[in-house]
Amino acid sequence: MSEGDPARPVVVVAHRGPVSFVDVDGDREMRRGAGGLVTALRGLRGYLEDGVWVCAALSDADRAAVADSGDKPFEVDGGYRVRMVALDPDEHHRFYAIIANPILWFIQHYLWDLSNAPDITGNEIEAFEHGYVPINRAIGEAAAEEVERAGGRALVMIHDYHFYLVGPEIRRRCPDALVHHFIHIPWPQPDAWRVLPGWMRRRLIEGLLACDIVAFHTERFARNFVLTCRELLDLRVDMDSLTVDVGDRTVAARWYPISIDAADLEEQASGQEVDLEERRIENGRREFLILRVDRTDLSKNILRGFKAFDQLLDDHPELSGRVSFLALLQPSRQDVDEYVEYVERIRRLVADINLKHGNPEWQPISLQMGDALPRAMAAYRQYDVLVVNSVFDGMNLVAKEGVLLNRRNGVLVLSEHTGVHEELGAFALTVHPFDIQALADAMYAAIAMPQDERRTRLNACAAVVRGNDLAKWLRVQLDDLAVVEAGRAELNRSEVRSP
Numbered sequence: 286m287s288e289g290d291p292a293r294p295v296v297v298v299a300h301r302g303p304v305s306f307v308d309v310d311g312d313r314e315m316r317r318g319a320g321g322l323v324t325a326l327r328g329l330r331g332y333l334e335d336g337v338w339v340c341a342a343l344s345d346a347d348r349a350a351v352a353d354s355g356d357k358p359f360e361v362d363g364g365y366r367v368r369m370v371a372l373d374p375d376e377h378h379r380f381y382a383i384i385a386n387p388i389l390w391f392i393q394h395y396l397w398d399l400s401n402a403p404d405i406t407g408n409e410i411e412a413f414e415h416g417y418v419p420i421n422r423a424i425g426e427a428a429a430e431e432v433e434r435a436g437g438r439a440l441v442m443i444h445d446y447h448f449y450l451v452g453p454e455i456r457r458r459c460p461d462a463l464v465h466h467f468i469h470i471p472w473p474q475p476d477a478w479r480v481l482p483g484w485m486r487r488r489l490i491e492g493l494l495a496c497d498i499v500a501f502h503t504e505r506f507a508r509n510f511v512l513t514c515r516e517l518l519d520l521r522v523d524m525d526s527l528t529v530d531v532g533d534r535t536v537a538a539r540w541y542p543i544s545i546d547a548a549d550l551e552e553q554a555s556g557q558e559v560d561l562e563e564r565r566i567e568n569g570r571r572e573f574l575i576l577r578v579d580r581t582d583l584s585k586n587i588l589r590g591f592k593a594f595d596q597l598l599d600d601h602p603e604l605s606g607r608v609s610f611l612a613l614l615q616p617s618r619q620d621v622d623e624y625v626e627y628v629e630r631i632r633r634l635v636a637d638i639n640l641k642h643g644n645p646e647w648q649p650i651s652l653q654m655g656d657a658l659p660r661a662m663a664a665y666r667q668y669d670v671l672v673v674n675s676v677f678d679g680m681n682l683v684a685k686e687g688v689l690l691n692r693r694n695g696v697l698v699l700s701e702h703t704g705v706h707e708e709l710g711a712f713a714l715t716v717h718p719f720d721i722q723a724l725a726d727a728m729y730a731a732i733a734m735p736q737d738e739r740r741t742r743l744n745a746c747a748a749v750v751r752g753n754d755l756a757k758w759l760r761v762q763l764d765d766l767a768v769v770e771a772g773r774a775e776l777n778r779s780e781v782r783s784p
């Protein structure tokens with residue numbers, strides 16, 4: 286494999302596929318998949334000509350497509366293949382709704398309220414043994430088949446917290462494969478994992494250690510991972526090179542900040558629908574527009590964002606009627622109780638603040654629930670302040686999208702616990718996500734900031750995003766894999782030479 290050019294066929298493994306199927310009036314139609322990860326991985330298309338994307342069949346129409354294809358990969362637009370795997374629905378429910386979301390998601394974002402939850406009961410143990418484990422095995426077997434079909438030497442790129450046990454399946458069946466696992470969410474400090482019984486956390490971490498590279502968005506997450514291996518598995522690690530020794534193998538932890546496809550986003554934003562949405566926002570806006578765009582995930586810290594806005598209006602009565610807060614929120618995981626309750630709490634808080642500060646002519650917060658990408662892109666152009674105040678988060682692509690499209694010298698107010706803070710923090714107003722007063726003050730500072738300074742900061746952010754785009758994210762990983770491969774060749778040669 287030469288640098289940046291994966292001569293090995295690529296096998297991508299991710300829970301969601303690049304396409305999904307829907308039934309329309311009895312006909313099955315293929316649609317582009319949704320979500321940040323799928324958008325990011327679409328950048329792999331150019332490398333997938335020889336390869337395949339392995340994913341779960343999530344809908345009835347997906348499962349029907351799998352049945353028709355006889356479990357074989359099928360071609361999709363863009364000249365690559367997709368292998369959907371039909372999974373047992375009960376196992377998948379346990380895997381997804383009990384282990385992956387919420388248990389792993391909550392641990393990795395530090396979301397558990399430990400005096401109350403989680404309870405690890407027979408239900409959770411069963412969900413692990415008869416949900417997470419068999420689903421990982423089924424996906425791992427399908428991926429291993431694809432590696433074997435490609436001659437056994439494929440580059441396997443596994444994605445996210447759904448599939449920590451896929452690596453061992455590949456390693457067992459295809460020892461010559463090069464295995465890479467990218468984790469899109471934070472990796473917390475070692476003690477966070479002590480929420481899980483020892484045998485369970487050991488199994489998950491050992492699963493990841495079957496890979497050659499375990500990758501994250503930030504250096505902090507990579508460091509936490511290596512520390513976790515030392516503290517919880519008692520393995521020998523090197524904190525300078527961020528490597529872990531596992532028997533006669535060395536596993537590297539690396540960090541590659543994910544990005545957006547700048548050209549693609551700008552093209553999407555140039556459509557008429559976005560212009561129309563922008564005119565609507567422009568006609569309805571006040572002097573200052575504060576914006577947030579998020580899934581209604583607990584990690585996004587939406588309630589404290591509104592509480593800070595409430596504080597801003599208390600502290601600065603002169604802003605009454607001159608500022609509004611537009612919140613474009615996409616309901617998320619409404620099959621998880623905590624998420625249903627979160628949406629309720631958001632609605633109640635917004636109603637309280639609007640009642641307290643608003644009047645018949647002016648409602649300070651406009652809460653708009655739904656999937657509204659054209660409106661989000663229009664709002665990115667129009668904001669004066671973009672609030673991204675996550676409690677702890679992987680990257681927060683919203684910050685990158687916003688600074689790229691904004692046309693009003695808008696200021697980014699950014700939590701120090703977002704992955705994107707490593708890249709854009711120097712040009713944003715940094716906030717501590719729990720400090721509501723500091724967030725209110727930052728909103729005010731952003732509004733009051735002179736235009737020149739705002740412009741300088743925005744241009745600097747946009748330059749970082751353009752320079753560190755999705756293509757670079759991928760290229761750097763492929764370069765590192767080439768280095769790992771070269772090291773392995775070295776190892777193989779010395780093994781051949783030894784008696």
Ligand code: ADQ
Pocket residue numbers: 320321322325469470543578579580582613614615655656657658661678679680681682683684686
């Ligand atoms: P997410 O948690 O979904 O992604 P983020 O990175 O901010 O978080 O991406 C959200 C995406 O959803 C953005 O592309 C945004 O435009 C879109 N979106 C949000 N609200 C929307 C709305 N109301 N309507 C339409 N679109 C909306 C996970 C991890 C992150 C990590 C990414 C990529 O949790 O930490 O950055 O994967 O690795």
